[in-house]
Amino acid sequence: MGQYILKRILISIIVVFLVTVFVFALIHMLPGDPARLYLGFEASEADVQEMRVKMNLDKPWHVQYYLWMNDVFHGDLGDSLLYRRPNLDIFKERIPRTVSIGIPALLISVPIALIFGIICAIKRGKWIDNLLTFFITLGMGTPVFWVSILAIYIFAMWLKLLPIQGYVSPADNFNQYLYKATLPVLCMATHMIAGVARNTRTYMLETLNQDYIRTHRAFGISERKITAKYALKNALIPVVTVLGFQVRVIIGGSLLIEQVFNIPGLGTLLVLAVNNRDYILIQNCVLMIASFTVLVSLIVDILYGYIDPRIRLSRR
């Protein structure tokens, strides 16, 4: 197991390294001069040139990459060109907002999705399976921003139960947070439930058809115990991977949901940074998101080993 984890960590580090290279290359291939954008179009050519030197843009690309990495390793994520303040401070401000939408959505969706998936698998072909599968397919097929707009229309504009948009931090006013975050959280959760439930159903059905389930039955183990214990543990192994994906969906979903509900989180920040060609912000934001994603994958891999003895014991 130790060797297995070590190997996963090494792979993760390589992945993060490759991501930095790709992001760096991609951003530096974009047209437009960041120094000119920073100073505005009225600035003189000499000032721009001076700025280019200050921003290290005159140096060869590998030196620039080295300088960026050097800063990162010293805990300096640079200053945003757009906000003209340290990126780290911006992140510290925005990450909790994205998390305060994403984590509740994840916590709501996972148990519901698992239960839906298991019910569908056990009651395969019955009306309850057909009904749930219909909604699951619908949920997977509809884009999250469309669901959000529909939800705003129904719950905010029509029923006037919840606000159209806005955000309050739970630390500032918890009741206001609940009031404003309910819709975005539910919209994100709907999307996640669909994905996890469908996968749970598929893997559960696959597991219930295995020979060893027949063995359990042939020796008188009750259906309930077979489903809840012996089949579930097998079906959960691939589902854990899907859950790992869901954590990534928080980031992807936040790009859209935060736009629709006007939440000043990480998603809105990234969109703003790209629109304003704030390359330092984009670069570090992507680095951060990539590292986070890789970290989640790493955790999933380790969890995998914990659930599946074939992985845990094979590289003892």
Add this chain to the structure above:
Amino acid sequence: MGNRLLEVNNLKLSFFTVSGEVKAVDDISYHVDEQEVIAIVGESGCGKSVSQMTVMQLIQMPPGKILGGEVLYKGKDLLKYGPRSNEMRMIRGAEISMIFQEPMTSLNPVFTVGDQLREIIMVHKKVSKKEAWDLGIQALKSVEIPDAETRMKNYPFEMSGGMRQRVLIAMSVACDSKLIIADEPTTALDVTTQAQVTDLLMSLVKKMKTSLVIVTHNLGLVTRYAERIYVMYAGKFVESGTTEDLITNPKHPYTAGLLSSVPKITGEKQEKLKPIEGFPPSLIDLPPHCAFLPRCPYATDECAYGPYPPMRIVGDNNHMCACYNCIGGQ
């Protein structure tokens, strides 16, 4: 020979699929007495495994459907209980146990052998977790697994195929079943392991005074151990009788064909094996006449026009055969 333990009468099971009704088990009757070893022999796909899964009620329904018959175990009709009933559940593993063909996939990969064995014991016996664990160790010892205490904590993937089949045998004897159904118990194993596992199974059956049904296509295996044989073809029994009668005096052309396709150590060197020509029929849309007709060297016009020949007594010791032109007359 003891009392009648299991009696199956006119059992019929079909699978209803998109391409039609598959008559996998078509009106079969057989019985097993206490401490008796019988065998059901036939080619792949003739319905022999399905017939045994039907007795255990382990067939998925739908697509499967029992169309008739009764399965009397100690005089009670198991089919009346239904596959999901508690009564049936308590019979599986405690009264009738089944050993499956695929030891590699028949054990749950993410639970230890001990966990799985203990669970079975705790379903059928009122014992504590600790006692069940100790009984599990004993069961593993009874199937001659060395170092049983450590093996209990192993996962199936840490064991070989032969070892896993031993574990499955241990499961079937752990709760003192009266009847063990062994469905091709050694097919997936290599030849030396096959002999070991079979010998082990037979000695356990003798020691524990259990009845045994061996389902196999391996006639060599059967003639060594079984007291009576049922030969199955296309969902029906075509011949049954004591092993000696069947081997020395086969009545059905199919049984004769099977016997001449088995290599004999005592045979002459140049003797060629005679395969049965053709293939077994698909179990969908079976003809009304004898299903073996297209492959039968003894077929007459009567076979093609007559209905399916019924099983009838053709010799001593209840030797039965379903054929119009039994070999050796009658």
